[in-house]
Amino acid sequence: MDIDPEDVFRDDEDDPDNEYYQEKYATKELCVYLIDASPKMFSTTCPSDNQKDISHFRVAISCIAQSLKTQIINRSYDEVAICFFNTREKKNLQDLNGVYVFNVADREDLDRPTARLIKEFDCIEENFIKDIGSKYGISPGSRDNSLYNALWVAQALLRKGSPKTTDKRMLLLTNEDDPFGNLKGATKIDMMRTTMQRAKDAQDLGISIELLPLSIPDEEFNVTLFYSDLLGLGGDELTQFKAFVSERFEDMKEQLRKRIFKKRKIRRISFLIADGISIEVDTYALIRPTNPGSITWLDSLTNLPLKIERSFICADTGALVEETPKKFQTYKNENVMFSEGEISEIKRVSTGQLRLMGFKPLSCLRDYYNLKPSTFIFPSDEEVIGSTCAFIALHRSMLRMKRFAVAFYGDSSHPQLVALVAQDEIISSSGQVEPPGMHMIYLPFADDVRDIEEINTDEDVPRAIDEQVMNASALVKRVDLKDFSVCQFANPGNSGNLLPVFVQKILGVKNLWNIFMWFR
Amino acid sequence: MSLITKVENLRDIEREGLVLVLDVSPPMHAIVPEMQKICSMLAIKKLIFGKYDEVGLVVFGTAETRNELTKEVGGYQNVTVMRDIKVVDGDLVEVLQPLPQGSASGDFLDAIIVAMDMLIKKYGPTNKGKKRLCLITNAASPVKDPFEGTKEDQVNTIASQMKASGMKMNCVIVRTKQDLDVNKRIMEENDLLLSTFSSKSSCKTVYVESATSLLGALRTRNITPVTIYRGDFELSSKLKIKVWVYKKTCEEKFPTLKKYSNKAPLTDKFATHEIKVDHEYKNIKDQNRTVPPDQRIKGYRYGPQVVPISSAEWEAVKFKPEKGVKLLGFTDTANIMRHYYMKDVNIFIAEPGNKKAILAVSALARAMKETNKVAIIRCVWRQGQQNVVVGVLTPYISEKDNVADSFYFNVLPFAEDVREFQFPSFSNFPSSMQPNTQQQEAADKLVSALDLAPPNKEEGLRPEFTPNLVLERFYRFLELKSRHPDAAVPPLDETLSRIREIDPELLSQNKSIIDEFRGCFEIKENPKLKKSSRRIIREKPSGSNEDVDVKDPDPIECMSSSEKIGDQNPVKDFEAMMLRRDSPAWVDKAIQGMKNKILYLVEKPCEGDRYEKTLECLVALRKACIIEQEVKQFNDFLIHLYKLCQEKGLLSFCEYIAAQHISLISKKESADSDVTEDESMNFYVKTET
DSSP, X not given: OXXXXXXXXXXXXXXXXXXXXXXXXXXXXXXXXXXXXXXXXXXXXXXOTTSOEEEHHHHHHHHHHHHHHHHHHHOTTSEEEEEEESBSSOBOTTOOTTEEEEOOTTOOSSBOOXXXXXXXXXXXXXXXXXXXOBOOOOOTTOOOOHHHHHHHHHXXXXXXXXXXXXXXXXXXXXXXXXXXXXXXXXXXXXXXXXXXXXXXXXXXXXXXXXXXXXXXXXXXXXXXXXXXXXXXXXXXXXXXXXXXXXXXXXXXXXXXXXXXXXXXXEEEEEEEEETTEEEEEEEEOOBOOOOOOOEEEEETTTXXXXXXXXXXXXXXXXXXXXXXXXXXXXXTTEEEEEOHHHHHHHHOOSXXXXXXXXXXXXXXXXXXXXXXXXXXXXXXXXXXXXXXXXXXXXXXXXXXXXXXXXXXXXXXXXXXXXXXXXXXXXXXXXXXXXXXXXXXXXXXXXXXXXXXXXXXXXXSOOOOOHHHHXXXXXXXXXXXXXXXXXXXXXXXXXXXHHGGGGHHHHHHOTTOOBHXXXXX | OOHHHHHHHHHHOOOOEEEEEEEOSGGGGGGHHHHHHHHHHHHHHHHHHOTTOEEEEEEESOSSOBOHHHHHHSOOTTEEEEEEEEEOOHHHHHHHSSOOOOOSOOOHHHHHHHHHHHHHHHHTTOSTTOEEXXXXXXXXXXXXXXXXXXXXXXXXXXXXXXXXXXXXXXXXXXXOHHHHHSOHHHHHHHHHHHHHHHHHSEEEEEEEOSHHHHHHSSOSSOBOOOOSEEEEEESSSSOEEEEEEEESBOOOOOOOOEEOOOOSOTTOTTOOOOEEEEEEEEESSOTTOBOOGGGEEEEEEETTEEEEOOHHHHHHHOOOOOSEEEEEEEEEGGGSOGGGOOSOOEEEEEOTTOHHHHHHHHHHHHHXXXXXXXXXXXXXXXXXXXXXXXXXXXXXXXXXXXXXXXXXXXXXXXXXXXXXXXXXXXXXXXXXXXXXXXXXXXXXXXXXXXXXXXXTSOOTTOGGGOOOHHHHHHHHHHHHHHHOTXXXXXXXXXHHHTTTSOOHHHHHHTHHHHHHHHHHOOOEEOTTSOGGGSOOOOOOOTTSOTHHHHSOXXXXXXXXXXXXXXXXXXXXXXXXXXXXXXXXXXXXXXXXHHHHHXXXXXXXXXXXXXXXXXXXXXXXXXXXXXXXXXXXXXXXXXXXXXXXXXXXXXXXXXXXXXXXXXXOOOTTTOTTOOOOHHHXXXXXXXXXX
């Protein structure tokens, strides 16, 4: 009999080296927030839960502040710049009017977020009017064009990094749908044209420009006035483009926050439906446990990092083993040797595809068929045209018939059977809650499922009678969480969530080692 | 869990005494190879994980009779003891390969009694709970009438005897299609007898209908379940239920192999050959200085900075929850999406023997089932644990009288674990991407036709009965290598292939529906996409560099024009290379290049006109190989290609080239060939059978 003590407590100590949980992306993201600081951003307000009116400017600031805090824990390799336009003061390398690049000490303008940046950005509103000031930068009789300048500054900030390994974006937050509305005639046409050309130049350099418009219910943000041309939105994209129209600050903030995150796929895989019918889908990690905060060992005298050297020592002789050792398994009192090649050959049972095996009713998907977080799949026509159409057709059929697909996912390191569960889109007042697509649920194999239910079999097991069940039902009704939503709790055990406690300390430490300085 | 309970559990661990009881009567012959495989797997895993376990082997349905009971009391015909109960060893694997194929009828009850007799003689009253019988049969042969009483009485007697001496039994009943047609009455009677075992003793019976699920029907490794929590499930400060929590699912991982050191002298018989890993913490500036543990401090990453925080500081703010399981509330089942489940699954059972707790769990589970609710709970499994888990309890209502109701527990994500990516609505896609009525109908038909869980039939690929094909392959290879150290990794066998490829029977039954689906949807590669930017390697791990995406990995593509087989006109490039006479190496290079090109074309993800292109390449290669007297190269390649297509489900391509009469090069075409004309003609026919 075999007892696996590791197994017992594995619950709390998931292997952090597991590739599956390491959220690494192929690319690094460089993002410039372009925040409109015009008087209109300050004067337009929306009501919040605590009866106070909140300006659009504050909506924008608080969303960005929140996403910076998430980013510093989850994706700290990504870089950001914060850039206001329609400002009274100017601060930018090009010395252009109406653009103010906000930054803190020990940090380049476009750089990873730091504790200090977050802290100072959090209270930027306090002295904003005094230090930076709000002033609309496009006016009749002046050649100044604050939007043009802002795009120029942002593009210059994004000059670093090769487009192959970085993902460059500008996020434009504004509530003005007609920035050149107060101009007339040739000046207006001319200024609009040059601004659009500036945007196109940036896009040609591989920079994506995204608009996050804020609006009020009575006055919808009309994207066709100017921005659809600036962004180059075509017919279909235009219909897909939805402005945030919301009365409540909380909803608006929620919508903005979601849009700030750029979705990143894990990989593109082909989904073989039957012989000769293969479509392409992208996979996304929508749900993954947040890394509980990795630890780096430091020398307590100098705060410098320690280098960990690993060496292989022969257990019999104590000699240092230099070459890559073969692996072995003791079997029948002998050591059976395996090469790396043989191990990967054993694991290679398929090409990396997802292969359809058939369909089952959803009732066959038991609650205990689960091993790790699911992966989301969404079709792509980029490489194989027709993928989306076939995917949508299957998706609809599966939803209607309440069936899920069983497929074999031939991943080279961990091939296994998966369930593909179709999910219909769910939308609430704060935007999309569940995207349409399929969720890939990793199924266990026979050896992974244990028969615990029948561990204690007895001839006369007591069973609740109707009255007892009724009493229990009353209890169930009494403690009903009506508005429960998954993920409404932050993890109190995550060291990342605790670190802000030490932010003052972080700012106070003199000889703080910057991990990234070392690798640069 | 406290150390004391752990020690107690360890003390429990004794050798297991197991008797395999296998039906080898004629109706079982078709399934004998799979029976052999699952028993070998059990033996192999015992050799690694249960070296002290003892195993015996009884087969029944044999022409001969060899057991002690027949000598002592007579009867018990056609039951053969192939191995007495003894410590597991390599002989067990050998004795299973091959199993004899019997010619008599198989009376499983006789065989069970013989096996019980072996266990009783070997262990007497000791080894309670560690004595087990594993019966594999189709239970389709009649059971003989006893001398006195009914068969039912006899089973009752045996069952109570089993229970009294602490024996367990696993029955795997294999019912393939042909069994269903015959002996209906006998099977029903036998099933009734088997169900008596299940209700009267520690017996678990499962029915399987396919060879693949037979391989998953027996647990080949015993893992003693250990609780991860014992204590109160607190519904309110006054209402508490005593529960035990176990793992319900837990992935059996690929074994961690040890690193081998060959430093020890060959003469050293006691050498472990193991390698230890040693970690040294060194000063980054002065590499020769090792920093002692008391001078090390943990640094936590916050953005780009690493913040040194001493354990005392950390201790002051650290989250230190109290051990316990608390109810947060109930919510509608529909509120908790299936895809939010984060981890492997736990099971909550009422404290064994505690009638009040069993009743309470039962009442709550049934109430939740009736009202369609789930419970949201907060768990801290043990004292000192630094995190808390929020999860969902779903009810499990037992269908068996002797099994109590319980709950399954799944971990839910915390706020920061969810990425709220936004995706376009399907309805916002242009009409060209929307399925039309005809396409939707074709999809509807496909989804209902490719049914893995048809009524009155075994559910195909049910996780509980699906073996892990990689682990199966590893352990089989381990056994093979222990006998033949130079053996190569064998291909997956037919039975295991059913796990990675759709069942050919299901395919052929629904051929017209699949063809209709294929005909309805136009799926083709995007012509606008530049060849160079199309990714070929799909196995890209998520952490790797983006460059892999963009770069065409085909090295032949990268050569200059006269030296490579390009994409535009591969046949022309190939012929140009073959004509080059500046070095004899060009012929080999061209042939190799063409082979790669063909393999690449075949494996491309989408059908389109690539079959035609591939065929042209294949024809050119065939012609050139005849001229250059490289016949063997072509023939070997064609065989390889054919196998590859079969492995990858590209049968339509095979059919296509077969229809174009592209076969092996025969003797008639080239004297260098050792393939006869007939063999060439029948190449596709033969390999198909």
